[in-house]
Amino acid sequence: MASPxxxxxxxxxxxxxxxxxxxxxxxxxxxxYAFIRFLYSSWYT
Numbered sequence: 001m002a003s004p005x006x007x008x009x010x011x012x013x014x015x016x017x018x019x020x021x022x023x024x025x026x027x028x029x030x031x032x033y034a035f036i037r038f039l040y041s042s043w044y045t
Contacts, residue, residue: 009022
């Protein structure tokens with residue numbers, strides 16, 4: 001993983017049903033979802 005900050009967040013994430021959950025205080029879950037979709041959108045073009 002290229003980002004040490006993201007790596008640290010993923011290591012601290014809680015796992016529920018095989019999915020990692022990351023809580024970022026003050027950030028709405030919809031914004032996180034949109035950001036993740038943006039990151040992966042380049043894979044599908």
